[in-house]
Amino acid sequence: MKTVLISGGGVAGTALAHLLHRNGFAPTVVELAPGPRAGGQAVDIRGVALDVIERMGLGEQVRAVRTRMRGMSVVDADGNEVHRSTEATYSSGRLDSGDVELLREDLVAILAEHASGEAEFVHGDSIAELREDEHGIHVAFERGRPRTFDLVVGADGLHSRVRRLAFGPEGRFLHPLGTHVAIFEADNFLGLEDWQVWHRDGEAGYGVYPVRDNRELRVTFGWRSEEAVERDGDAARTLVAERMAELRWETPRLLAALHRSTGFYADAMAQIHLDRWSAGRAVLLGDAGYCASPLSGQGTGLALVGAHLLADELGRARAAGEGHAPAFDRYERRMRPFVDLNQALATENPGGPASEESVERAKNAISLDAN
Template structure:
């Protein structure tokens, strides 16, 4: 039976997979390129069946306690003047009368991490240099110079997955650009924004701004048409310059946000894309989360897909024992229709939110009844 597992990426998908496999008694190692646990990041959503997964983890009440407490949003014009307000929904969370949870990414990751046992091994500040996958094992050479062997490698390392690039064929054919950049950054809350979101969207430029849970910071997302040619993913100075230029026409308080962006170390820039692959597994390697099927932040469903995918994969591995091919097939067969529904939510031309009926169908678009009634492991997962 597969018992020694390496997970590449300590984001939501990787930590959720580690939770379930740790609980099932697997030896779990997580490798993460960042040198330490990353703070900051945008608010993410746990919706529909993903709430059932959090309940099965025993973490739903904790997640609800950490949810954002936004009470509504204002839409502004390019000069920073309010043109519309609502207390019914926000762009980031959707309807505020929903049972869904909006939570900051770092709060969710910390919650998942704290639910792991002390047995889980973390390798921070390292990454995978080479992968040699066989039918019964996977040999991994790390950038640190260490070589190790695992029964299974799970790629949970995001849309530009290092694991996917190394193992799966025709990488370029898997990435479908959406023609839009999303820049995320944090600034001090110098406008004293409290439990409220502000946003703007005209033509190809838009933003949303909301406070952190302690109200000390603002979390800002700015979107605009992707530049040609694309920028290097490692050239942060060029990325910040493009954000400044693309948002130069925005007035009101926004120039202050751009000035603060120039010195923040909490900055993320991504040219949005979806991932479409004919298969998510190859020999002893399997992909989950954005690495396998990114729907993009426009869907609002990436976190739910990650949580559900990790849950489904873990059950498939436990049910099928040493037959990894059967486990991977069971995982893909159950997940693909759900993924398709959620990827179909994305329309970069849409000016408003996803229609509620379409989102409701997508967020509940998988039946987990049999898995939710089947406990994984009996050992406590607490540290």
């Protein structure tokens, strides 16, 4: 049985752990956070990605915790409604579609529960060094003892440690899109009931929607800038507050909530482009290899479909007595056209969503079954 180290305990890494176990591998997941990460925005599972969820036997659980939005409003600087829709929302698209929107933390929790007992989970640690030879890939950790694995998968996000160690500096592959976001939680002081509200003025704006049976809010601030941004800490909160300070409506109360939040996250919207997703015994999955950015609405879909295809190809190679290289090649050959279409969603309509036709085409543009 081959041993696989997966760096990153998010959607991509946790889904892969289960799917690899199903294909006869022994996966270990290392995650820097002390436990499953809480907070974050609502994510969408669309098209073929829903088929992955169904094949994992998780459709009922996922749908049980989906968001239940009735619609959305767009308001001006004084809070006056200038647009209303009960057909679609900016975060999840058409409300009458079969797509599922849920909180990222809920999806990760479901996947982690599903993989419990199938994979070893190591929290509070990260990879410090990779060294490969004919016997395997030797991994030094920041805290734990060194270990050797047959393969290493980088499923550790936009700023992947595995990608930096195995492929080179981040700057060679990261392509900023000129937009930044900050996401945090707050009490539902707006009294929203399954209803989103969006406000924008000039180069900055935000969306607010209720979660947890309308007890909490998730807030997404966004602004255009070419400057780098701190991703966490007091300096990041201060920078975000400065960028949003000129907005009116409920901005002062939202900024107060920003400074109280415990699940704050900020980053530049960017994509990752590499000529190859594998190097020796290391391979990239999800945002680490082909981040489309949240502007595409398809990051979760790419993570789930990528995990399915990578596990499928490694399983086929194992059954045929092949090495890992042919599996990595087939994974990339099958996955790359799907990635290209979904990354294009983020740039099709700068400052706005991609067309419904483009989303529909992109989310279904792959088969889960090998030819």
